Amino acid sequence: MTYCVGLRLNRGLVFMSDTRTNAGVDNISVFKKMFQWESEGERSITLMTAGNLATTQAVVSLLNERAKPAEERGAPSILEAPSMFQVARLVGETLREVIASQAGDSGPDAEGAFSASLILGGQVRGGDPRLFMIYPEGNFVEASDDTPFFQIGETKYGKPILVRAYDPEMSFEDAVKLLMLSFDSTIKANLSVGLPLDMHLYETDTFRHGLRRRIEQDHAYYQMISSSWGEALKEAFQTLPSYSLD
Amino acid sequence: MTYCVGLRLNRGLVFMSDTRTNAGVDNISVFKKMFQWESEGERSITLMTAGNLATTQAVVSLLNERAKPAEERGAPSILEAPSMFQVARLVGETLREVIASQAGDSGPDAEGAFSASLILGGQVRGGDPRLFMIYPEGNFVEASDDTPFFQIGETKYGKPILVRAYDPEMSFEDAVKLLMLSFDSTIKANLSVGLPLDMHLYETDTFRHGLRRRIEQDHAYYQMISSSWGEALKEAFQTLPSYSLD
Numbered sequence: 001m002t003y004c005v006g007l008r009l010n011r012g013l014v015f016m017s018d019t020r021t022n023a024g025v026d027n028i029s030v031f032k033k034m035f036q037w038e039s040e041g042e043r044s045i046t047l048m049t050a051g052n053l054a055t056t057q058a059v060v061s062l063l064n065e066r067a068k069p070a071e072e073r074g075a076p077s078i079l080e081a082p083s084m085f086q087v088a089r090l091v092g093e094t095l096r097e098v099i100a101s102q103a104g105d106s107g108p109d110a111e112g113a114f115s116a117s118l119i120l121g122g123q124v125r126g127g128d129p130r131l132f133m134i135y136p137e138g139n140f141v142e143a144s145d146d147t148p149f150f151q152i153g154e155t156k157y158g159k160p161i162l163v164r165a166y167d168p169e170m171s172f173e174d175a176v177k178l179l180m181l182s183f184d185s186t187i188k189a190n191l192s193v194g195l196p197l198d199m200h201l202y203e204t205d206t207f208r209h210g211l212r213r214r215i216e217q218d219h220a221y222y223q224m225i226s227s228s229w230g231e232a233l234k235e236a237f238q239t240l241p242s243y244s245l246d
Numbered sequence: 247m248t249y250c251v252g253l254r255l256n257r258g259l260v261f262m263s264d265t266r267t268n269a270g271v272d273n274i275s276v277f278k279k280m281f282q283w284e285s286e287g288e289r290s291i292t293l294m295t296a297g298n299l300a301t302t303q304a305v306v307s308l309l310n311e312r313a314k315p316a317e318e319r320g321a322p323s324i325l326e327a328p329s330m331f332q333v334a335r336l337v338g339e340t341l342r343e344v345i346a347s348q349a350g351d352s353g354p355d356a357e358g359a360f361s362a363s364l365i366l367g368g369q370v371r372g373g374d375p376r377l378f379m380i381y382p383e384g385n386f387v388e389a390s391d392d393t394p395f396f397q398i399g400e401t402k403y404g405k406p407i408l409v410r411a412y413d414p415e416m417s418f419e420d421a422v423k424l425l426m427l428s429f430d431s432t433i434k435a436n437l438s439v440g441l442p443l444d445m446h447l448y449e450t451d452t453f454r455h456g457l458r459r460r461i462e463q464d465h466a467y468y469q470m471i472s473s474s475w476g477e478a479l480k481e482a483f484q485t486l487p488s489y490s491l492d
Binding site: 156157159160161163164165171172173174176177178180181185188189201211221224225228229230232233234235236237239240241242243244245 | 402403405406407409410411417418419420422423424426427431434435447457467470471474475476478479480481482483485486487488489490491
């Protein structure tokens with residue numbers, strides 16, 4: 001499985017992804033699921049992937065090959081597309097193309113096995129930062145004020161804290177704390193989501209990558225958050241009045 | 247869908263279930279999913295159901311018919327079985343029998359469509375209170391100190407708070423608060439889980455039903471818990487130090 005979250009804040013975009021892949025519980029590996037493209041001063045693009053690893057790696061490889069400026073191409077690459085909307089179309093088409101080619105002639109049923117979902121976010125000069133969720137069919141939806149974040153993979157355990165504590169005005173520091181709590185709840189409940197985590201903080205109108213970090217098992221802040229949250233939650237629980245049996 | 251939780255405390259057993267059933271999102275109904283049998287001074291048994299409604303209703307009807315003392319029967323009924331373990335075996339066999347009869351000759355694939363899971367708890371004189379999770383195959387596992395609660399149905403959204411705030415020493419008042427928070431997280435995230443809720447608090451060595459309540463939409467305490475928890479959680483979130491970007 002996988003867990004990735006993309007968060008839209010007023011000050012920018014925050015991305016976090018785990019790195020565990022598994023084929024059964026007895027075969028786990030570490031693979032990066034966050035990928036970036038940049039043309040400094042003009043655009044920063046981040047992609048996170050969930051689903052069939054062969055599919056998502058092929059999508060990233062194709063996007064990379066087609067992004068080479070030297071290459072003779074007919075279609076524009078994600079480093080040339082004029083807007084984030086056009087970048088999302090390009091990525092969606094690439095995803096659909098890869099799934100269709102993996103499934104071959106085996107028909108729509110086979111496509112399920114090769115399926116994948118993506119979160120895409122970034123900013124291209126001339127537009128605002130935008131965040132998209134891209135489906136295996138190649139179509140996509142955009143984050144809005146009502147739904148300011150997207151999750152892919154094992155989304156359920158980590159959702160309640162996101163829903164309750166998210167605030168569009170929050171700082172990057174608080175957003176990282178929030179995402180770490182959401183990941184910690186998920187990692188504690190689902191073996192197929194695991195450390196290390198990758199993160200990227202994109203700041204609006206910088207048009208280049210922001211802070212990028214890998215959070216390893218021994219990351220002091222993550223460990224502190226993970227162990228303190230249980231106590232903080234218990235204290236919050238105690239502040240609410242108990243049910244009366246009368 | 248459904249959400250039911252059975253909790254094993256030192257002072258007894260706590261059961262809570264929702265009442266929403268759905269066939270698609272455009273066809274929802276209210277059905278009770280918590281059932282009780284009692285022989286006062288001797289045993290109290292509670293059953294909660296998730297899965298195919300025709301299956302679970304048939305199981306409960308069969309258990310009721312067979313519990314009639316006047317009836318001539320070869321096998322012991324759940325009001326006569328000598329221990330909670332034997333009650334669980336009886337309920338498990340009934341579940342397997344119903345699923346097999348619903349699926350008829352259509353083979354194992356059809357059984358998936360008629361599948362159901364159960365949480366069974368209670369106490370029979372001569373034994374301790376016991377809590378079981380019963381699978382569609384008719385077999386079952388028992389709650390232990392390591393795993394003191396069972397969930398069936400939509401289990402993921404409501405699990406993190408259970409894991410963090412559960413304490414075997416907690417009072418019934420706190421246990422109801424905890425379960426309401428777990429249900430509230432689930433109801434806020436999954437439309438197919440809904441109010442009203444049924445609950446039952448069984449106190450160890452009373453050998454009769456304890457407090458049983460139905461929590462309706464306008465239940466003042468539930469509404470207070472639901473609206474206060476967001477604030478309490480935000481405050482808990484603020485007490486943890488923020489991530490440092492340096």
